[in-house]
Amino acid sequence: MINPIISGIVATFDRDNIDTDQIIPTEYLKSIKKFGFGDFLFDGWRYLDEGRLDMTSEDRSKNYDFILNKEPYTKSQILLTRDNFGCGSSREHAVWALRDFGFKAVIASSFGDIFYNNCFKNSVLPIKLTIEEINHLFEITANSPISFEIDLAKKAIKYDQVSSYSFDVKESLLERIIHNLDDVDITLKHKEQIEAYELSRRQQRPWLFDYSN
Amino acid sequence: MPVTLYDKLWDEHLVQTDENNESLIYIDRHYLHEVTSPQAFEGLRRKHLTPWRLDANVATPDHNVPTDRGNKFEAESIKDEVSKIQVVELDKNCNNFGIRQFDITSSKQGIVHVMGPELGYTLPGMTIVCGDSHTSTHGAFGCLAMGIGTSEVEHVLATQCLKITKLKNMQVNFHGQPRTGVTSKDIILHLIKLIGTAGGTGHAIEFSGSYTSLASMESRMTICNMAIEAGAKVGLVAVDSTTLDYVKQHSNLSDSMFDEASQYWKTLNSDRDANFDKVINIDVSEIKPQVTWGTSPEMTIDFDAKVPSQEDIDEVNLENLLLAKAYMGLEKSHTLQDLNFDKIFIGSCTNSRIEDLRAAANAVKGKRISKSIIEAIVVPGSGMVKAQAEEEGLDKIFIDAGFLWRDPGCSMCLGMNPDQLKPYERCASTSNRNFEGRQGNLGRTHLMSPLMAALTAINGKITDPS
Numbered sequence A: 001m002i003n004p005i006i007s008g009i010v011a012t013f014d015r016d017n018i019d020t021d022q023i024i025p026t027e028y029l030k031s032i033k034k035f036g037f038g039d040f041l042f043d044g045w046r047y048l049d050e051g052r053l054d055m056t057s058e059d060r061s062k063n064y065d066f067i068l069n070k071e072p073y074t075k076s077q078i079l080l081t082r083d084n085f086g087c088g089s090s091r092e093h094a095v096w097a098l099r100d101f102g103f104k105a106v107i108a109s110s111f112g113d114i115f116y117n118n119c120f121k122n123s124v125l126p127i128k129l130t131i132e133e134i135n136h137l138f139e140i141t142a143n144s145p146i147s148f149e150i151d152l153a154k155k156a157i158k159y160d161q162v163s164s165y166s167f168d169v170k171e172s173l174l175e176r177i178i179h180n181l182d183d184v185d186i187t188l189k190h191k192e193q194i195e196a197y198e199l200s201r202r203q204q205r206p207w208l209f210d211y212s213n
Numbered sequence B: 001m002p003v004t005l006y007d008k009l010w011d012e013h014l015v016q017t018d019e020n021n022e023s024l025i026y027i028d029r030h031y032l033h034e035v036t037s038p039q040a041f042e043g044l045r046r047k048h049l050t051p052w053r054l055d056a057n058v059a060t061p062d063h064n065v066p067t068d069r070g071n072k073f074e075a076e077s078i079k080d081e082v083s084k085i086q087v088v089e090l091d092k093n094c095n096n097f098g099i100r101q102f103d104i105t106s107s108k109q110g111i112v113h114v115m116g117p118e119l120g121y122t123l124p125g126m127t128i129v130c131g132d133s134h135t136s137t138h139g140a141f142g143c144l145a146m147g148i149g150t151s152e153v154e155h156v157l158a159t160q161c162l163k164i165t166k167l168k169n170m171q172v173n174f175h176g177q178p179r180t181g182v183t184s185k186d187i188i189l190h191l192i193k194l195i196g197t198a199g200g201t202g203h204a205i206e207f208s209g210s211y212t213s214l215a216s217m218e219s220r221m222t223i224c225n226m227a228i229e230a231g232a233k234v235g236l237v238a239v240d241s242t243t244l245d246y247v248k249q250h251s252n253l254s255d256s257m258f259d260e261a262s263q264y265w266k267t268l269n270s271d272r273d274a275n276f277d278k279v280i281n282i283d284v285s286e287i288k289p290q291v292t293w294g295t296s297p298e299m300t301i302d303f304d305a306k307v308p309s310q311e312d313i314d315e316v317n318l319e320n321l322l323l324a325k326a327y328m329g330l331e332k333s334h335t336l337q338d339l340n341f342d343k344i345f346i347g348s349c350t351n352s353r354i355e356d357l358r359a360a361a362n363a364v365k366g367k368r369i370s371k372s373i374i375e376a377i378v379v380p381g382s383g384m385v386k387a388q389a390e391e392e393g394l395d396k397i398f399i400d401a402g403f404l405w406r407d408p409g410c411s412m413c414l415g416m417n418p419d420q421l422k423p424y425e426r427c428a429s430t431s432n433r434n435f436e437g438r439q440g441n442l443g444r445t446h447l448m449s450p451l452m453a454a455l456t457a458i459n460g461k462i463t464d465p466s
């Protein structure tokens, strides 16, 4: 079980439509591993030179104007952005990179569908708020580094001493993050049902099973 | 109650729905490629599982493969060590688990979304997934097809099911007849401009209307392919005689099996009074050729229109506009026709099929590419497309005009192989994403149809195709 309270510095990306190619550029998709992508998160914006899979953050020439290269944002755990975050390519590497960097939650007014699904498989919580709420959070975070506290059980983001926004997320998806559940295990509990379905399909739609090369 | 095509496909494949409204949907076809599968196979191994149903899977390497490899090329010959590992790993995984693969030496290898339909692995009414967002392409066959992440690739391998919630229904009616020089690519880009890259989020888009019903399977595939650029995981076209003719030609089913299946396939359309959550009507006769100016597919304009400036735009979008113009080097340009291009890329799962190559070849026949173009490449989508094009002599037309004629793969669509833009190079591209760095670090991408890309090659600039 993970800590049901996420609390940490908020990094802001005041931009719509940040696509998964920006979150992790193509070059790093050549890895066959599921970990080790943190140094390449937002690579094109974070560094001035061109990177390769065998490099680390230390080897690179950094863009110090970029928020994740400034203190205290190098330790950010929460990302605040605008509309349609994670659109584009289905690459789960985008979530792996956010996770490996240390992000535990992303707050946006909307998300790309595939990215949104991928988040829950990797303990990164995507939180949807209204545009007005997002605007307000951008105002609060504009001048100095701020921490939010996200309570998973209460589904609430506490953005100052007293005020919070509540958010909506499917209970079962949240459970998967809190208890680090694996979908394959859950689904295989329904093995018999899948087999029964498959058998009836074999009879009704035989062409789907009649594939000669 | 009348239902939509999406609803029908959903109901047909529903194994169960739990109390949280999450459903298990049975998957008929699973395409795999080298980039998003290694971690999924690793996951299977870790759990001591094997694929649920081997014959549902079809694999091919496409993203990493060099396109100047010629015959007698093996995975081991890939120069980029890291790319090589991925292609070799796919070989290993397919061999170990017994998955059918069209490997790098196969004459049928290609971009998975081009290869699947032409080999008859995509059949109407199927549920189809792949660890690739452009899986929406297969919706052109009345399939429920969508891109998935790597964890889901593992899940489908292990259980033959996908755990998802139902999408909403959206209908896009394309009516009328397009003007000369306007193709399915222009029509889908126009839609994306109109509704934005989040316009279809949470929806399955069914494309219909008189234009769509007259369109070829290849045009329908181009449209469904870019449904994801409109935010929709799923694009769909109802099954009709065009679909059946294509499938008859491409599948290996026996005549009797085909006839039996056709009876069912003919029911794969939305009922007349089916309810859609959103409906959009577009008269395609009003659409001009479209070209993207910015770094998101919604940043599209008519080829001869003014590039948006500060005055045209509301405050919220200003930041996006300025960043995109700066990245694209457009601070001083008023129209796209002012720009000088460096490279031309004709290819990708959007536009590398035989009809695309014919359209481009037709435009360059007997001409030479402009002296200002550094490199123009044509990358057929698959071995089959390549062979067909060569049989028709299209390769010769391209080569005579100064193009490079390559071997199949994703190529400069995302530059995972050596085909890349250098910083600040401007490219006329028939692919689907103009994101920052998509075709190479700091490269500048303008999306357009194969016809427009071919004309840009000849003139070095965007040209009126009519």
Ligand code: SF4
Pocket: B062, B063, B111, B112, B113, B132, B134, B348, B349, B350, B409, B410, B413, B414, B431, B432
């Ligand atoms: S051609 Fe481009 S968009 Fe299509 S599958 Fe390959 S990389 Fe993805």
